[in-house]
Amino acid sequence: MNLADELRTAAAKIRVLAGQATETPWTTHWNAQEYELIGPSRPYPIAQWTYAVATWEPKASEQRAECDTADADYIAAMHPLVGLALADWLDETARNSEPFGQITTFAVEMARTINGGQP
Incomplete structure (x- = not known):
């Protein structure tokens, strides 16, 4: 070749x-303790990552900020x-x-x- x-x-x-x-573009967002990779017309996540974070605010936001979401964010961008x-x-x-x-x-x-x- x-x-x-x-x-x-x-x-x-x-x-x-x-x-x-799945149809694009993809985005990520938090849903309680799940960090989800979603597509625009899909009714459920393409993929999701579960983190041990609080389920109440403001503690949940504080703990989410410490989570390593780099892989999901990269996948969404690509x-x-x-x-x-x-x-x-x-x-x-x-x-x-x-x-x-x-x-x-x-x-x-x-x-x-x-x-x-x-x-």
């Missing part, structure tokens, strides 16, 4: 995964529309490289990471 094909393969994989995912933009970039990079035969190392590394490793 040549480098442009690696980029196209990664773009196709991202498009399939994004197409199967929703499928971001994936589709990445797929477009990979395809465009592959298309533009063909006349010149050059692809940046970054694009190849990105594609190989998505594809699961070396070609």
Whole structure:
């Protein structure tokens, strides 16, 4: 497989995964002791994390501020529309490289990471 094909393969994989995912954009919010990842039209959370926090204010807000919600916040920021933009970039990079035969190392590394490793 040549480098442009690696980029196209990664773009196709991202498009399939994004197409199967919940409608976007995603957001996070607190619901009692649950930190939830939600989509705009889904009646229940995409994912949720349970924390041992108080259920009454102001103690609940104080304890929530100390919770590590970084993974959920990252997942929300990297929703499928971001994936589709990445797929477009990979395809465009592959298309533009063909006349010149050059692809940046970054694009190849990105594609190989998505594809699961070396070609």
